[in-house]
Amino acid sequence: MGRLAILLSGLLFGTGVTVSGMVNPMKVLNFLDIFGQWDATLIFVMGAGLIVTSLGYQIIFRRSAPLFATSFRLPTSQDIDTKLLGGAALFGLGWGISGFCPGPAIASLVFGRMESITFVLAMSAGMILTKQIQNRAQTSKA
Template sequence: MIRATGVPLASGTLFGGGLALGGMTDPARVRGFLDLFGAWDPTLAFVMGGAVLVMALAWQVQRRMQVPLFAEGFSLPERSDLSPALISGAALFGVGWGIAGLCPGPGLAALVIEPASAAIFVIAMLAGMGIARLIGK
Protein backbone atom coordinates (compact mmCIF):
# COMPACT_ATOMS: atom_id res chain seq x y z
CA MET A 1 0.00 0.00 0.00
CA ILE A 2 1.23 3.48 -0.87
CA ARG A 3 1.04 5.99 1.97
CA ALA A 4 -0.23 9.33 0.74
CA THR A 5 -1.49 11.74 3.35
CA GLY A 6 -2.26 14.45 0.79
CA VAL A 7 -4.61 12.27 -1.27
CA PRO A 8 -7.80 13.17 0.68
CA LEU A 9 -6.97 16.89 0.47
CA ALA A 10 -6.19 16.66 -3.24
CA SER A 11 -9.35 14.61 -3.88
CA GLY A 12 -11.53 17.06 -1.96
CA THR A 13 -9.98 20.03 -3.71
CA LEU A 14 -10.52 18.43 -7.12
CA PHE A 15 -14.11 17.56 -6.19
CA GLY A 16 -14.85 21.08 -4.92
CA GLY A 17 -13.27 22.62 -8.01
CA GLY A 18 -15.38 20.40 -10.24
CA LEU A 19 -18.53 21.38 -8.37
CA ALA A 20 -17.69 25.07 -8.72
CA LEU A 21 -16.75 24.73 -12.40
CA GLY A 22 -19.94 22.77 -13.12
CA GLY A 23 -22.13 25.42 -11.50
CA MET A 24 -23.28 23.15 -8.67
CA THR A 25 -22.44 25.85 -6.11
CA ASP A 26 -24.95 28.26 -7.67
CA PRO A 27 -28.31 27.71 -5.93
CA ALA A 28 -30.20 29.51 -8.72
CA ARG A 29 -28.79 27.11 -11.32
CA VAL A 30 -29.65 24.09 -9.18
CA ARG A 31 -33.21 25.32 -8.59
CA GLY A 32 -33.48 26.01 -12.34
CA PHE A 33 -32.50 22.40 -12.99
CA LEU A 34 -35.13 21.15 -10.54
CA ASP A 35 -37.84 23.39 -12.10
CA LEU A 36 -39.02 20.83 -14.66
CA PHE A 37 -42.26 22.62 -15.54
CA GLY A 38 -40.96 26.21 -15.54
CA ALA A 39 -37.71 27.73 -16.73
CA TRP A 40 -35.82 24.41 -16.76
CA ASP A 41 -32.02 24.71 -16.94
CA PRO A 42 -30.60 21.42 -18.31
CA THR A 43 -26.91 22.26 -17.82
CA LEU A 44 -26.57 20.32 -14.56
CA ALA A 45 -27.79 17.18 -16.34
CA PHE A 46 -24.48 17.26 -18.23
CA VAL A 47 -22.54 17.64 -14.98
CA MET A 48 -24.39 14.68 -13.47
CA GLY A 49 -24.03 12.66 -16.67
CA GLY A 50 -20.28 13.26 -16.64
CA ALA A 51 -20.14 12.14 -13.01
CA VAL A 52 -22.04 8.95 -13.85
CA LEU A 53 -19.61 8.17 -16.68
CA VAL A 54 -16.58 8.72 -14.45
CA MET A 55 -18.12 6.54 -11.72
CA ALA A 56 -18.96 3.78 -14.21
CA LEU A 57 -15.32 3.76 -15.29
CA ALA A 58 -14.17 3.77 -11.65
CA TRP A 59 -16.35 0.71 -10.87
CA GLN A 60 -14.79 -1.14 -13.81
CA VAL A 61 -11.28 -0.32 -12.58
CA GLN A 62 -12.16 -1.23 -8.98
CA ARG A 63 -13.39 -4.69 -10.02
CA ARG A 64 -9.96 -5.49 -11.42
CA MET A 65 -8.03 -4.32 -8.34
CA GLN A 66 -7.19 -6.54 -5.39
CA VAL A 67 -6.61 -3.58 -3.01
CA PRO A 68 -6.92 0.19 -3.48
CA LEU A 69 -3.80 2.29 -4.03
CA PHE A 70 -4.14 4.48 -0.94
CA ALA A 71 -5.90 2.25 1.62
CA GLU A 72 -5.70 -1.21 3.08
CA GLY A 73 -9.06 -2.27 1.69
CA PHE A 74 -12.13 -1.08 -0.17
CA SER A 75 -15.01 0.49 1.78
CA LEU A 76 -17.97 -0.71 -0.23
CA PRO A 77 -21.59 -0.87 0.95
CA GLU A 78 -22.41 -4.15 2.64
CA ARG A 79 -26.17 -3.66 2.70
CA SER A 80 -28.63 -3.14 -0.11
CA ASP A 81 -31.94 -2.98 1.74
CA LEU A 82 -34.17 0.08 1.79
CA SER A 83 -35.06 1.06 5.32
CA PRO A 84 -37.68 3.66 6.31
CA ALA A 85 -34.87 5.81 7.73
CA LEU A 86 -33.02 5.72 4.39
CA ILE A 87 -36.14 6.58 2.40
CA SER A 88 -37.21 9.40 4.72
CA GLY A 89 -33.64 10.72 4.83
CA ALA A 90 -33.45 10.72 1.03
CA ALA A 91 -36.79 12.53 0.80
CA LEU A 92 -35.67 15.12 3.35
CA PHE A 93 -32.40 15.57 1.45
CA GLY A 94 -34.32 16.14 -1.81
CA VAL A 95 -36.67 18.67 -0.25
CA GLY A 96 -33.75 20.53 1.31
CA TRP A 97 -31.84 20.48 -1.97
CA GLY A 98 -34.85 21.90 -3.79
CA ILE A 99 -35.42 24.66 -1.24
CA ALA A 100 -31.81 25.70 -0.67
CA GLY A 101 -30.42 24.83 -4.08
CA LEU A 102 -27.42 23.29 -2.34
CA CYS A 103 -26.45 19.93 -0.93
CA PRO A 104 -23.50 19.14 1.37
CA GLY A 105 -20.65 18.98 -1.19
CA PRO A 106 -21.58 22.11 -3.13
CA GLY A 107 -22.53 23.85 0.12
CA LEU A 108 -19.03 23.38 1.49
CA ALA A 109 -17.46 24.35 -1.84
CA ALA A 110 -19.66 27.47 -1.91
CA LEU A 111 -18.06 28.59 1.37
CA VAL A 112 -15.07 29.66 -0.72
CA ILE A 113 -17.15 31.48 -3.34
CA GLU A 114 -19.95 33.07 -1.29
CA PRO A 115 -19.10 32.54 2.40
CA ALA A 116 -21.99 34.55 3.88
CA SER A 117 -24.87 32.80 2.12
CA ALA A 118 -23.20 29.39 2.14
CA ALA A 119 -22.46 29.65 5.86
CA ILE A 120 -26.19 29.84 6.60
CA PHE A 121 -26.72 26.61 4.68
CA VAL A 122 -23.74 24.85 6.27
CA ILE A 123 -24.81 25.85 9.80
CA ALA A 124 -28.35 24.60 9.12
CA MET A 125 -26.95 21.39 7.62
CA LEU A 126 -24.76 20.75 10.67
CA ALA A 127 -27.69 21.47 13.00
CA GLY A 128 -29.83 18.99 11.06
CA MET A 129 -27.08 16.38 11.26
CA GLY A 130 -26.87 16.91 15.01
CA ILE A 131 -30.65 16.59 15.43
CA ALA A 132 -30.69 13.43 13.31
CA ARG A 133 -27.92 11.96 15.46
CA LEU A 134 -29.89 12.76 18.64
CA ILE A 135 -33.10 11.28 17.25
CA GLY A 136 -31.28 8.17 16.05
CA LYS A 137 -30.03 7.34 19.55
Protein backbone atom coordinates in the same frame (compact mmCIF):
# COMPACT_ATOMS: atom_id res chain seq x y z
CA MET B 1 1.27 9.59 -0.75
CA GLY B 2 -2.05 8.43 0.66
CA ARG B 3 -2.84 11.80 2.19
CA LEU B 4 -1.84 13.57 -1.01
CA ALA B 5 -4.30 11.44 -3.02
CA ILE B 6 -7.10 12.37 -0.59
CA LEU B 7 -6.20 16.07 -0.77
CA LEU B 8 -6.12 15.93 -4.57
CA SER B 9 -9.46 14.10 -4.60
CA GLY B 10 -10.99 16.85 -2.44
CA LEU B 11 -9.43 19.47 -4.69
CA LEU B 12 -10.96 17.90 -7.81
CA PHE B 13 -14.33 17.71 -6.07
CA GLY B 14 -14.26 21.37 -4.97
CA THR B 15 -13.19 22.47 -8.45
CA GLY B 16 -15.82 20.24 -10.08
CA VAL B 17 -18.80 21.51 -8.11
CA THR B 18 -17.66 25.09 -8.73
CA VAL B 19 -16.91 24.78 -12.47
CA SER B 20 -20.19 22.93 -13.06
CA GLY B 21 -22.14 25.81 -11.52
CA MET B 22 -23.64 23.67 -8.75
CA VAL B 23 -22.38 26.19 -6.19
CA ASN B 24 -25.04 28.55 -7.61
CA PRO B 25 -28.34 27.59 -5.93
CA MET B 26 -30.38 29.41 -8.60
CA LYS B 27 -28.82 27.26 -11.32
CA VAL B 28 -29.70 24.10 -9.41
CA LEU B 29 -33.28 25.27 -8.82
CA ASN B 30 -33.63 26.13 -12.51
CA PHE B 31 -32.53 22.58 -13.29
CA LEU B 32 -35.13 21.17 -10.91
CA ASP B 33 -37.74 23.49 -12.44
CA ILE B 34 -38.53 21.30 -15.43
CA PHE B 35 -41.89 23.04 -15.92
CA GLY B 36 -40.37 26.55 -15.92
CA GLN B 37 -37.13 28.21 -17.08
CA TRP B 38 -35.39 24.87 -17.36
CA ASP B 39 -31.59 24.90 -17.25
CA ALA B 40 -30.52 21.38 -18.26
CA THR B 41 -26.85 21.85 -17.32
CA LEU B 42 -26.98 19.46 -14.36
CA ILE B 43 -27.85 16.53 -16.63
CA PHE B 44 -24.44 17.02 -18.21
CA VAL B 45 -22.78 17.23 -14.79
CA MET B 46 -24.46 14.02 -13.61
CA GLY B 47 -23.83 12.29 -16.96
CA ALA B 48 -20.11 13.06 -17.08
CA GLY B 49 -19.73 12.24 -13.40
CA LEU B 50 -21.44 8.87 -13.85
CA ILE B 51 -19.48 7.90 -16.96
CA VAL B 52 -16.10 8.71 -15.41
CA THR B 53 -16.93 7.12 -12.04
CA SER B 54 -18.52 3.91 -13.35
CA LEU B 55 -15.65 3.31 -15.80
CA GLY B 56 -13.07 4.15 -13.13
CA TYR B 57 -14.73 1.87 -10.57
CA GLN B 58 -14.73 -1.02 -13.07
CA ILE B 59 -10.95 -0.76 -13.34
CA ILE B 60 -10.34 -0.18 -9.62
CA PHE B 61 -12.47 -3.10 -8.44
CA ARG B 62 -10.33 -5.55 -10.42
CA ARG B 63 -7.76 -4.99 -7.66
CA SER B 64 -8.23 -6.62 -4.28
CA ALA B 65 -7.37 -3.48 -2.33
CA PRO B 66 -6.87 0.27 -2.81
CA LEU B 67 -3.36 1.67 -3.27
CA PHE B 68 -2.91 3.32 0.14
CA ALA B 69 -5.31 1.46 2.45
CA THR B 70 -5.85 -2.16 3.44
CA SER B 71 -9.34 -2.62 1.97
CA PHE B 72 -12.26 -1.04 0.12
CA ARG B 73 -14.87 0.25 2.53
CA LEU B 74 -18.21 -0.02 0.76
CA PRO B 75 -21.70 0.21 2.23
CA THR B 76 -23.01 -3.29 2.92
CA SER B 77 -26.69 -2.61 3.62
CA GLN B 78 -29.10 -3.79 0.92
CA ASP B 79 -32.39 -2.76 2.53
CA ILE B 80 -34.61 -0.23 0.83
CA ASP B 81 -36.45 0.82 3.98
CA THR B 82 -38.45 3.80 5.21
CA LYS B 83 -35.33 5.30 6.82
CA LEU B 84 -33.54 5.41 3.46
CA LEU B 85 -36.52 6.71 1.49
CA GLY B 86 -37.73 9.09 4.22
CA GLY B 87 -34.23 10.51 4.57
CA ALA B 88 -33.87 10.90 0.81
CA ALA B 89 -37.28 12.62 0.66
CA LEU B 90 -36.31 15.08 3.42
CA PHE B 91 -33.05 15.76 1.62
CA GLY B 92 -34.97 16.37 -1.62
CA LEU B 93 -37.25 18.82 0.19
CA GLY B 94 -34.29 20.76 1.60
CA TRP B 95 -32.51 20.69 -1.78
CA GLY B 96 -35.67 21.88 -3.52
CA ILE B 97 -36.27 24.86 -1.27
CA SER B 98 -32.64 26.01 -1.05
CA GLY B 99 -30.95 24.80 -4.23
CA PHE B 100 -28.02 23.59 -2.14
CA CYS B 101 -26.81 20.03 -1.60
CA PRO B 102 -23.95 19.30 0.83
CA GLY B 103 -20.90 19.29 -1.50
CA PRO B 104 -21.51 22.60 -3.26
CA ALA B 105 -22.70 24.23 -0.02
CA ILE B 106 -19.48 23.30 1.80
CA ALA B 107 -17.28 24.32 -1.15
CA SER B 108 -19.09 27.67 -1.42
CA LEU B 109 -18.04 28.59 2.14
CA VAL B 110 -14.80 30.02 0.73
CA PHE B 111 -16.77 32.60 -1.29
CA GLY B 112 -17.65 34.15 2.09
CA ARG B 113 -21.38 34.64 1.50
CA MET B 114 -23.59 34.78 4.57
CA GLU B 115 -26.15 32.38 3.04
CA SER B 116 -23.53 29.66 2.57
CA ILE B 117 -22.40 29.96 6.18
CA THR B 118 -26.00 29.94 7.46
CA PHE B 119 -26.87 26.91 5.34
CA VAL B 120 -23.85 24.87 6.43
CA LEU B 121 -24.46 25.73 10.11
CA ALA B 122 -28.11 24.65 9.85
CA MET B 123 -27.09 21.50 7.96
CA SER B 124 -24.49 20.71 10.65
CA ALA B 125 -27.13 21.15 13.37
CA GLY B 126 -29.45 18.77 11.51
CA MET B 127 -26.68 16.19 11.10
CA ILE B 128 -25.53 16.33 14.73
CA LEU B 129 -29.11 16.16 16.04
CA THR B 130 -29.99 13.15 13.86
CA LYS B 131 -26.81 11.29 14.80
CA GLN B 132 -27.46 11.89 18.51
CA ILE B 133 -31.02 10.60 18.27
CA GLN B 134 -29.79 7.55 16.32
CA ASN B 135 -27.05 6.87 18.90
CA ARG B 136 -29.53 7.16 21.76
CA ALA B 137 -31.95 4.78 20.06
CA GLN B 138 -29.12 2.31 19.54
CA THR B 139 -27.92 2.48 23.15
CA SER B 140 -31.41 1.91 24.53
CA LYS B 141 -31.81 -1.11 22.27
CA ALA B 142 -28.53 -2.68 23.42
